[in-house]
Amino acid sequence: MRIGAAVRHYFIEAYTPFGQISLLEEFLSGIKYTYLFTGGPGTGKSTMIKLIGIELIDRGYSVEYIRSVKEPDSVAGLYLRKHKLCILDRNEFVPEVLVQSEYQREIDFNSFCQQGKLAKAEQKIAALAATLQNLEEQIVLNLQRSYLKEEEARIAQLVLNKTNNIHNFLTLWRIASLEGQSVLPEQYYNEIMEIISQIQKEYLSYYFLQALRLDRWLNLAPHFIKDYDLICLDSEGSMRMLPELLQEVRYLGQGIELIIHPLKPYTMIGMIFPEKNLTVWKGNPHKPEEQGFQQEHNPALLQVLERYKTCRFDLKTIYNTSVNFSRLDELRQQIVSCIIADLRK
Numbered sequence: 001m002r003i004g005a006a007v008r009h010y011f012i013e014a015y016t017p018f019g020q021i022s023l024l025e026e027f028l029s030g031i032k033y034t035y036l037f038t039g040g041p042g043t044g045k046s047t048m049i050k051l052i053g054i055e056l057i058d059r060g061y062s063v064e065y066i067r068s069v070k071e072p073d074s075v076a077g078l079y080l081r082k083h084k085l086c087i088l089d090r091n092e093f094v095p096e097v098l099v100q101s102e103y104q105r106e107i108d109f110n111s112f113c114q115q116g117k118l119a120k121a122e123q124k125i126a127a128l129a130a131t132l133q134n135l136e137e138q139i140v141l142n143l144q145r146s147y148l149k150e151e152e153a154r155i156a157q158l159v160l161n162k163t164n165n166i167h168n169f170l171t172l173w174r175i176a177s178l179e180g181q182s183v184l185p186e187q188y189y190n191e192i193m194e195i196i197s198q199i200q201k202e203y204l205s206y207y208f209l210q211a212l213r214l215d216r217w218l219n220l221a222p223h224f225i226k227d228y229d230l231i232c233l234d235s236e237g238s239m240r241m242l243p244e245l246l247q248e249v250r251y252l253g254q255g256i257e258l259i260i261h262p263l264k265p266y267t268m269i270g271m272i273f274p275e276k277n278l279t280v281w282k283g284n285p286h287k288p289e290e291q292g293f294q295q296e297h298n299p300a301l302l303q304v305l306e307r308y309k310t311c312r313f314d315l316k317t318i319y320n321t322s323v324n325f326s327r328l329d330e331l332r333q334q335i336v337s338c339i340i341a342d343l344r345k
Contacts, residue, residue, distance in 0.1 A: 049087055
């Protein structure tokens with residue numbers, strides 16, 4: 001999928017050694033209008049989101065695309081930040097997070113499928129869905145084996161045990177800091193996090209910019225921050241400037257975008273200060289290996305990812321061959337009309 005010059009792409013979920021972590025709860029905290037697409041993979045939801053985004057861009061709106069952690073080259077949502085409106089493919093995000101907003105519409109794409117075909121494939125669909133869930137658990141286990149030392153793995157299991165229904169960055173940080181100081185970064189990190197925890201939530205945004213792809217880690221950071229002045233934190237001395245900078249931003253009531261590390265989701269890879277046109281990064285954002293990402297997956301993880309991709313393709317094929325796509329063109333125009341009406345309220 002090609003990234004447009006003026007369009008931002010990011011993730012709000014990640015497969016991590018600490019489980020599938022979602023930032024959806026924090027992302028939705030300021031949303032006013034939500035369009036929820038439901039239905040199986042392959043029913044046209046991602047294509048619909050992309051086409052609606054293109055039409056909104058053509059009308060002059062600033063669109064941000066939310067990528068799918070299950071299929072990183074595909075989109076799972078879009079966001080109009082200024083208007084607090086989003087579209088989400090509900091099935092691409094963890095089901096535990098409750099989606100609520102002031103104005104909410106839900107559209108079931110399974111209703112555009114030939115129900116007889118889906119009924120005949122019901123058992124196969126259930127089997128593939130169960131296999132995918134099992135493979136997602138294996139992805140997490142393999143990330144633990146690939147990236148965590150013994151003490152970190154112990155902390156990961158403790159965090160997993162306590163965070164089955166917790167999808168909140170600050171909560172994860174507090175649990176990790178209580179369970180094991182040895183897994184936290186340099187001495188200034190807790191001071192930085194204490195300041196961030198005091199900033200009003202409407203001024204904070206959270207993203208992941210890296211995701212597992214079959215061939216390697218996908219890194220969206222270079223494009224995401226290309227228009228900002230960059231400070232690379234490569235020493236203890238450079239870390240010392242962050243608390244003072246954060247205190248200034250907090251006092252001025254300016255926004256901060258926090259880029260969360262998918263290998264250690266209680267820590268940050270970088271911070272962006274939009275009003276200052278500044279980004280602060282741990283190492284070089286163009287070199288993921290400086291943030292601890294391996295350039296190649298180990299064979300066990302690669303095998304799981306290959307099985308996951310094949311299984312997901314098989315499931316998408318079942319749904320895709322049952323969809324009446326001619327009806328989706330009419331639906332797209334209806335959705336765009338509803339969105340435009342919302343934006344004019």
